[in-house]
Amino acid sequence: MSTSDELNWFKSSYSGSQGDSCVEVxxxxxxxxxxxxxxxxxxxxxxxxxxxxxxxxxxxF
Known part of the structure; x- marks a missing residue:
């Protein structure tokens, strides 16, 4: 992936507001x-x- 193909990351809605255990997709x-x-x-x-x-x-499930 080239630098012009920047990804638009978003954080899981299940990630807490504490800053721990966060996954982005x-x-x-x-x-x-x-x-x-x-x-x-x-x-x-x-x-x-x-x-x-x-x-x-x-x-x-």
């Missing part, structure tokens, strides 16, 4: 990116959108 047509909001320049991972949907369905 960014959606692109080809992938969903996940990172720790406390480590904005740290590691992140990407999964296929279909895998993300499967994960959300799994954790929702």
């Amino acid at each position: 960014a959606h692109r047509p080809d992938a969903v990116y996940v990172r720790d909001s406390k480590e904005k320049e740290g590691p992140r991972f990407a999964v296929a959108p279909t895998a993300w949907v499967d994960f959300i369905r799994y954790v929702a």
Whole structure:
């Protein structure tokens, strides 16, 4: 991903206001990116959108 392809990150609605255990997600047509909001320049991972949907369905139940 080039620097011109900036991601629009958003914090999970389940993250607390205390600043701990926060997860941020960014959606692109080809992938969903996940990172720790406390480590904005740290590691992140990407999964296929279909895998993300499967994960959300799994954790929702």
